[in-house]
Amino acid sequence: MAVGRRRWVIEALIDIVLLTLLATVGIGIVVIRNLLAVTMLSGIYSLIVAVLFVLMDAVDVALTEAAVGAGIMVILMLGTIALTTREERVHGTGHNLLAFVVVLITGAALIYATLDMPGFGDPEAPAHTHLSPRFTQDSPEEIGIPNMVTSVLASYRGIDTLGEVIVIFAAAVGVLLVLGGGAVRRRRPPTDADDPAGEGRR
Amino acid sequence: MNQYIVLRVVSRLLIPVILIFALYVQFHGEYSPGGGFQAGIMFTAAFVVYSLLFGLEEVQRAFPPVAAHVLSAGGALLYIAVGYATMLLGGNFLEYKVLLPNDQAGETFGIIVIELGVGITVAAVALSLYYSFAGRFVDREAGD
Numbered sequence: 001m002a003v004g005r006r007r008w009v010i011e012a013l014i015d016i017v018l019l020t021l022l023a024t025v026g027i028g029i030v031v032i033r034n035l036l037a038v039t040m041l042s043g044i045y046s047l048i049v050a051v052l053f054v055l056m057d058a059v060d061v062a063l064t065e066a067a068v069g070a071g072i073m074v075i076l077m078l079g080t081i082a083l084t085t086r087e088e089r090v091h092g093t094g095h096n097l098l099a100f101v102v103v104l105i106t107g108a109a110l111i112y113a114t115l116d117m118p119g120f121g122d123p124e125a126p127a128h129t130h131l132s133p134r135f136t137q138d139s140p141e142e143i144g145i146p147n148m149v150t151s152v153l154a155s156y157r158g159i160d161t162l163g164e165v166i167v168i169f170a171a172a173v174g175v176l177l178v179l180g181g182g183a184v185r186r187r188r189p190p191t192d193a194d195d196p197a198g199e200g201r202r
Numbered sequence: 203m204n205q206y207i208v209l210r211v212v213s214r215l216l217i218p219v220i221l222i223f224a225l226y227v228q229f230h231g232e233y234s235p236g237g238g239f240q241a242g243i244m245f246t247a248a249f250v251v252y253s254l255l256f257g258l259e260e261v262q263r264a265f266p267p268v269a270a271h272v273l274s275a276g277g278a279l280l281y282i283a284v285g286y287a288t289m290l291l292g293g294n295f296l297e298y299k300v301l302l303p304n305d306q307a308g309e310t311f312g313i314i315v316i317e318l319g320v321g322i323t324v325a326a327v328a329l330s331l332y333y334s335f336a337g338r339f340v341d342r343e344a345g346d
Contacts, residue, residue, distance in 0.1 A: 054290060059235035060237065060240075063235050063236055067243040067247070071244075072243050072246065072247065072250070072331075076331060079339060082339050083338055094289070112333060140253075140310070142306075143258070143306065143310065144307070145233070145310055145313065146233055147232050147235070148234060149237075150231050154237070154316055154317055155298060158296035158316065161316070162281055162282065165278050165319070165320055165323050169275065169278050169323055171327070176334060179334040180334060180338065181268075182258075182332075182334040183262065183267045183333070183337060184258050184337060191297075200280075
């Protein structure tokens, strides 16, 4: 019992530290106007979230968050900044009272809604009483692979995942239509006259 | 970036490791965390690192944008093809167990193939997106 409690205390402490960091980084993202710094902070934000997912034993999600949020997203955001501007433009300094009230009410409603949520890890929570037992108990027998996340994602929710793949594909089509394919044009071989230092090629 | 010799050497060592790890995440997803989504992104990450150090043109010679565009659709089509294959074999759409005589083997086989489809699409899409952004940057830098 004592060991269990000590473990609980340690996990709670780690959670508190990480959530504090997360909140700090979040505030930093809102306050800082330098978009380069904001991009880096959003990568750090994703890494912290990934660690929190690991603590909740959601390793698959953590892997995705780390790879997408801290990896490719940061690269794409950096690309956007390189193409546009590095400083966020400030539109006026007047504070919008109406927006503040709307944000306050929405936030209060969301916090009020969390009071109805079941406690973390509560075995009686609806999420753990409906389909989860079926998946955890029968999937090794039915699908024959140990990683239940993969079983659910690829087999039980196969059509769902197909939808996700199509969404990703559609997103790529959208970006390609707006930005173009990005093929580096085969330029005529650079002569010494127009590109002496060879700076056209990075 | 020709002057950063440390970066160039280290990345040359790291890129094969990243690629192998991506393949591991892809094909070991039934036993350990991971799967097509994560593996696809990691696979692309290796190409992005290479392009940051050696230039977009070099990467596009190894993996042309057209190939990335075709593979984005190809992965999704592979996924859908599995669905139709199960229908032709008398099951429902994406009911993998009809693929092989043994139910479990069929499910596992189906999952491996569709995860491969997911991985191909995600890797190709991420690379296409990167090409789209980086390609414009190179165009602008060339400046004419």
